[in-house]
Amino acid sequence: MSAFRNHCPHLDSVGEITKEDLIQKSHGTCQDCKVRGPNLWACLENRCSYVGCGESQVDHSTIHSQETKHYLT
Template structure:
C-alpha cells in the first residue's frame, strides 16, 4: 500500500510541474520561411487596439494574419473558431502573424518562429504603432 502512495505522490508532483505559465522558445531555423522578406499587405494592417476581424466569423480577438506573399486572409485562433488553422489546412499557407502578441507561427513546424527575415515585419509594426 505504501508503494502505491509513493507512486501517486510522484505522479501528483509531475502534474504540478506541468501547470503554470510556460516560456515559448521560437524556432530559429524554420525552412518554411523561404527567402521572403515578410511584410503586411495594406489590407491586413490594423490601427489602434482593435484587431482586424476574422474573415469567417467577424471576431476581433485572437486573430492572425496569413503572411503568404499574396494572401490577405485574417482568421481567428485555434482557441476561438480555428479559422486560421482551417485556412492553413486548405491552402498550405504555413506562416501567420498574431495580432495579440506580435508573434509569428509556422503551422508546418508547429512552432513559433523568429528569423532575420521577420525584421522588416517588425519595423513595419513599429512604424505603424507610432
C-alpha cells in the first residue's frame, strides 16, 4: 500500500483491517442506536473500532465521519 500513499496522503491515517474484520463488523450493530445490519459502516481510522448505521436508518456513520474526520467503509 505504500505506493498508493505517495498519491493519496489521506491513506496514512487508515489502519490495518482485514476482510474478516469487516465481515465480523457488518454482522454487528450500530454502536449508537443498536440497529442491526446489513447497512453498517466501519471506521477505517487507526485504532478506531466504530461501526455505525447508514442512510436507511439514523446515519450515525456519517455523523461519526463528520465529527471525527475519519474515513469509513
